[in-house]
Amino acid sequence: MLMVGLTGGIGAGKSAVAQRLVARGAVLVDADRLAREVVAAGTDGQAAVVEAFGPAVLGPDGELDRPALGALVFGDEAARRRLEQIIHPRVRARTGELIAAAAPDAIVVNDVPLLVEAGLAASYHLVVVVDADRGVRTRRLVATRGMSEEQATARIAAQADDAVRRDAADVILTNNAAIEELEAQVERLWQDRLRPYEKNLRVGRHAPAEGRLRVVPPDPTWPRQAARVIDRIRHALRPLLGGDADVTHIGSTAVPGMPAKDLLDLMLAVPTLAEADRLAEALGSAGLPRRAGEWHDNARGLPGKTWPKRLHGSADPGRPVNLHVRVTGSPGWRFALLMRDHLRAVPAARDEYAAAKWRWAARHSDVASYAEAKEPWFDAEAEAAHAWAEATGWHPPVP
CATH class of the missing domain: 3.30.460.10 (Beta Polymerase, domain 2)
Structure with a gap:
């Protein structure tokens, strides 16, 4: 089983890469989705959040009011850490369950927005970073998520520095142009690296060496x-x-x-x-x-x-x-x-x-x-x- 860590700054196009990899046969473990699941209505995770931050973080439908919760933790380091201490262990446990259920020859793509910030790079066989210029990402966030330019800039600045993220990457997929160009990069990654890497790993062999000297x-x-x-x-x-x-x-x-x-x-x-x-x-x-x-x-x-x-x-x-x-x-x-x-x-x-x-x-x-x-x-x-x-x-x- 090949474990791939996938990350990228907000607006870089990480989700598009994840979807393409799933279409090729990868098993996706989406940390953001799991983070929502473990605090859904009726879960012990949600109960812990309410106990820590008060009933005002609950919406009328019984789900967390995410904008209200975000307002409490954004810019407050201590509050953010309290929330992480509730969510992260539950996400790790659920991730373990999904990986255990995957086939032995699976290529498991772990979509983790804060992979670099959390120091998780070494736990994967390969780290793939989706990269895009900050101006491109800002324009995408304004166009697709309804943010103001100031909000988009603040969200980007709150994440890891782009150079730090690139430094952790074994593979960088650049997404400044049309989606077709990104998809072509993903296809090459799948065919030339991920599939042979998984097979070599499964059968316990090193990748064949190039006979010709270079x-x-x-x-x-x-x-x-x-x-x-x-x-x-x-x-x-x-x-x-x-x-x-x-x-x-x-x-x-x-x-x-x-x-x-x-x-x-x-x-x-x-x-x-x-x-x-x-x-x-x-x-x-x-x-x-x-x-x-x-x-x-x-x-x-x-x-x-x-x-x-x-x-x-x-x-x-x-x-x-x-x-x-x-x-x-x-x-x-x-x-x-x-x-x-x-x-x-x-x-x-x-x-x-x-x-x-x-x-x-x-x-x-x-x-x-x-x-x-x-x-x-x-x-x-x-x-x-x-x-x-x-x-x-x-x-x-x-x-």
Whole structure:
């Protein structure tokens, strides 16, 4: 079951995206609708609201007078929190019931207006944000919801900043033009990413890697992309570990200004490989199934020696990831952190590696031969990095 978080600022067109996804076969969990259901007439939720805010919030039909309730909580932080403490637990419980009733191969779209504000992004396999310019959203609210321009502007300003929302997004759907353009974006998302992601997740496999080598210029968003995946890993493992997992961004995409394959390398540090195996199922459920086979690190500086590890790959075809699960203190663990920090700190070493990457990419069209060509450079980098560590007093970061 693939869990998708869908959000967007008021007036951006989130509902239109949700409707299109449902038409393609998604199961929709609409947080706004559930928030109304759990305080409908006769529910214990409504009774709790009346107890907290008084009988004036009830209309003559026995339902909540939403404008009256809104007037009480809008701009009053304490009142808003009281209302959330009544509604949110009930919405979570009802959401759990709907998800439990969905088929194992379902793509569940959770339409959550305040997904970012509530800090929920890490609980989904993928976060989709519907985005539109503020002027466009204001005009829509005036035209379709009967708001004044001042009211529309105030409602938009009360939500998360657009940049913060975009920062949480794995996918951004831009809705500044005709509805047909938005629908085309949704269709591509469904066919190219959601359906294959769900299948990969269900059968426990990583998305097929592209055989042809593609080294690309540095992307300044790589660190933020890595941070989102790290947040998901920590969320998935927290119940098993009782705290945050030690996960870090390593490899070329962790070095500013470095060209690389568009593949995020992350590292999960564990005390033993038995612990790595204990965590494997939770990682797979979070979208990072274990890759089959035996995997080892070359212990640089110890000729002929290797060090075992586990390797997980991303089931998401839109975001390739290698998650290296290494024992804390092992040579592979230490070298991954040392090389990253050495290249970050020494521009000449970074630039030399970047130039070499472009040369190797020009000579090798497949990933395997490219990786083999890099091995002598890694041996030399190990010596240079170790010398740098001794000269500077570098030690692996303490988690």
